[in-house]
Amino acid sequence: MTTEDRQLKLGAFIMATGHHIAAWRHPDSDADAGHSIDHYRGLAETAERGKFDLVFVADSPAGWDGDKDAETRSRVSHSAHFEPVTLWSALSQVTERIGFVATASTTYEDPYLLARKFASLDHISKGRAAWNVVTTGADVSKNFSIAGHPAHASRYERAEEVVDLVLDLWDSYEDDALIRDKQSGIFLDPDKVHKVNHHGKFFDVAGPLNVARSPQGRPVVVQAGASEPGRELAARTADVIFTANQTLEDAQEFYSDIKGRLAKFGRRPEQLLIMPGIFAVLGGTEKQAQENYEFIQSLVHPTIAWSILKQYYVGVDLSGYSLDDKAPPLPTNTELNKSRLKLVSDLAARGLSLRQLYLSLATARGHRTVVGTPEQVADAIGEWFNGGAADGFNILPPVLPTGLTDFVDQVVPVLQRRGWFRTEYEGATLRENLGLERPVNRFVERAAAPSQRSA
Template sequence: MSDTSNQIGPRQIKLGAFLQATGHHVAAWLHPDAQADAGLNLRHYKALAQEAERGKFDLVFVADSPGGYGDPHDLEVFSRDGKTAHFEPVTLWSALSQVTENIGFVATSTTTYEDPYTTARKFASLDWISGGRAAWNVVTTGADVSPNFSVLAHLEHSKRYERAEEYIDVVKGLWDSYEDDAFRRDRKSGVFLDPDKLHLLNHQGDHFQVRGPLNIGRPPQGYPVIVQAGASEAGRELAARTAEVIFTANMALEDAQEFYSDVKARLPKHGRRPNELLVMPGIFPVLGGTEAEAQANYEDLQALVHPSVAWSILKRHYVGVDLSGFSLDDEAPPLPTETNGSKSRLKLVSDLVTRNKLTLRELYRQIATARGHRTVVGTPEQIADAIQVWFEQGAADGFNIMPPVLPTALTDFIDQVVPILQQRGLFRTQYEGATLRENLGLERPVNSFVARARAAAAQAAPSLELAMAVFR
């Protein structure tokens, strides 16, 4: 299902560069092509952002957690984790927006462990600093990081989504604190702000009580683009009501098509059209000049996984299951049926085990690459084919490219795969606009206070006309 009613020219693929400091493979930092200190190397990220812009990507995105990755109580595994140290994303993107012109910046912020006023403020700032290129990746945080935040306990899954629903409404309301032309800055009259164009939110809800106004003008994009990644029932419904881009994980075409059609079908009941929500699954491309070379590159990566890391990957999914009696060559047992973490990721991995009858070794190898996202090993043409099939067969509007090792895998994709997509007319050769919304083909939202005032005026107009007719 797709809606191209607002689109000029043929539908084209949207591309994001999904970055993890040294690369997405769990052992990427050990690869000789990796920048081992990448997590805290600004020059490294600067080069990546500029590379993505050279490749005409829509956006760059870094995965982030408010509590970090890995288990500090398992020191053997923790000591081998190359993803433990990395920048806070809004700070990073603010810096990199100054050395780029077109690329959009997606930063993660949690609705469970942060305050909506702070979130609204920092993303509005990023949108101003970047000239309208900011996006907020809304997460409810599946991992229990409550010990880092003076919180008594991690919220249950359903409560996290209830909080997120209200949280997003509060943030949007705060972004609308001022109308677009509220700041007159008229030296002659001495009036800086038109008070008639200031709106207090005065929100009173189950989770938040927020007066407003925000202490920054309405963002250049109206709202920074809203991105989500949940695929559970609650996640799909939240996305259908509030998201503009979904970052999702699917391994099989049929699963991707089901997800795509399901979330698009939910939009009309929220007064939205299918083209107002872009679905961008992750893809982990392992390139080679030939199929054999690509497979060899894949095996080189997998050989870097230490046994203790392999078992930690499995234990992360088999919570509460004793694996001590298993070897890696045993068939993977059924996964737990319930979790207070990411329900969609548990289902994805569980389906993978059930569908393919994997051994534990085969399972950890699948997850070590892209954590449940699609892995494609092949030549540039084969990677381009894989992207095109999903795009044209109702599974995706675009893709989050997950380079196995950075910086080389991103450059290889830009130099080898992007030109093929461009030659096929599937991907842009120039940016369409100056803001992330323009490049994604998303409309700029009207200020909600203005929209309500217009609707009230339109509703009152017939009654006023009738009264005037009677008077005449």
Template sequence: MGEQMKLGAFLMAGGHHIAAWRHPSAVADAGTDIGHFIALARIAEAAKFDMIFVEDAAAIREKDPNLASQAARSTMFEPLSLLAALAVNTARIGLVATASTTYNDPYGLARQFAAIDSLSGGRAGWNLVTSASELEAANFVSSGLRPHAQRYERAEEFAAAALALWDSVGDHAHVLDGETFADAAALTPVAHQGVHFSVDGILESRRSAQGRPIMVQAGASDAGKNLAARTADVVFTAAQTMQEAQDYYADLKGRMARFGRQPADIKILPGVSPIVASSESEARAKYEALQELIPDEVGVGLLASYLSIKDLSQYPLDGPLPEMPPTDGIQSRQQLIVDLGRRENLSIRQLARHFAGARGHWQLVGTPAQIADELEARFRGGAADGFNVMAAHFPDGLTDFTELVVPELRRRGLFRDEYEGATLRENLGLKAPFTPREES
């Protein structure tokens, strides 16, 4: 059998559509209902997904109370606590969560992820982000959002320190033979003295079944892609068109040789938001019903936040997007939105409604065969190693995908029937943990 795609289930409270919480089948208070998340994790695990993914922002997403009151994204569990609960309610699926290098320290975060990796039997992953929100910055620092270059400089050092901590304890360091607790030769003090951090010790955890947590990233700037090429195992990305996806895929994989790595050492999983039904007309009706639930002010407010500008409402909503100033926010997502608006000749209102469905990620509406056709084309076309599935609303959107699309992918030999191993690293088909090196 040939190469098969990898699948992640990106969990987000009631769903990825900004108005998912208003859907008739929505779970009340989904963001803080642990039973809801356990059920979603089990749906994904039963379908043999590689991983579930939980993102994070350490702030209310919408500063304006009028917008926050209409967006379920404002309520969510702290992700590492959520992963710990999901770890003991699942057996095989990977568990990935976002944590920021800007508002944490290496020892504390490495320790938390090592704990989840051990108690899950080697299924944990860390999605490294630098945090680009002014709202998050306001909760942690008095000087505001740090510049983009400074955040990535800190992230590079943070990643190096965290990896060193996970590797400070060897595979068989803990002997436990009644006479020796640990083999001193298998313990390596970190002794990291850098610009941003000082870390001197050894992690007080045993090495997990997969060696150390999987490293995940989603940066699309030049600095972000270099960091991913050097340290990541999995990369999440957003791409609207086949060409955009192919260009990103070739660019990132092409950078890896500089750091002593092979293209297969990273799995690139673009986000996709599928709405599927047995007929195309039924799928389209599902999509339109969700779109009708978006208040203009919420859609435009969401768009403004990803463009990193304070207010779009000062411009005519039925006019074009104005020129965007440079940003220290999410630079790649700003460019994606601008390119989409120009390519499709969309007004601010149209762009906001389109963007609210999946925040700039690829949206597919159709039958199981139509959606499988699109996924297969990108997988076989050098644009993806798999996909991070972003159901428009939960649980129905995820159930629809697992019951309708996954069987079609299996029929084509594109997705597994059973897990290959016990750890996330094994199921992703990744080699033993590597030691990143500097560019040569």
């Protein structure tokens, strides 16, 4: 496929005050952004003005600071924030084209309720909803009355079942099941409503879902895991992958590996989009961009620096180290997010000091960082887009709202002039704008399968 045939896909990955760990201290940030609907409304409208495909907020079924000491907790800005489906339901009413990606955990959420709320969001937004599938690396089991946090392998085994169950539930109703004929008094065709009758290792669910098939057929499925089980789950079920890569070579390997897995699931390469994260620090000149980068890095308090490192050095006593010491190898016998742990381990293996390591993670937790002019940032995007490493990017603004506004006003026009990015939306739904086909109802597809085989 030539460059002319492809268009970049862009997502705005929003973290309240910004992606940098110290963004809330920056003069341009809105410190109370996490609970300001006006703030998020402005971001969604800015992203839509820039013709972005989607906006995305990370989420966890618990606070992200519960395991930290009081001194660290006092300096963390993202401990409390909106629930994303609720937030996106509101913002879908003040936008028209931008898609909304919300995170929900397969480990800690009930699949029937999960399916119901995302199907509802797709109806409310008129076809602009997406589910970011996560298994939840952090132990938040004490909030859910369960025995303990499941091991990595068990989490993915459960995720496989949850995703399949949710996909079936979303297809409980065929597209034309609701007749709504006032003259005849017939509201629906019972033959086109399907119970899932699911009996699995983790769940027994009869169905059907009590929400009709949604405008997109079903919400877009997004996945972020890069471990072996995560890659398999994404290749089989996902429409989009959000990923983190530091180098072109790593990104190309991931892209090639994922695309190469699709055929065994009867899928084509264009049916799964890969969108790495990119943390862009802009400046009118290269020197100004570097100064902007150094300023925000200077806002990281030493307490937060050590807290960042301790997230990955689980069970390792760092009290004998200074920040200028060489980073020791990371432990591997943890149940943390495996793909992110590998990424951080690879950074440490480059011979970085602990200071250099935490500064690399303070920006965007291991996502690629680019510091430069709008043209240089566009160059960096184009290198991966045209080099077999990405179908698009999740933009991680360092500080909000200015980081997103600057990207839309300064970088997007460069991408458009180069012919890489749209100047107008292609459709009304998220699937249409992402260039993804409307999926066939799974029950209809299964019913047709025997005749297709005999033919």
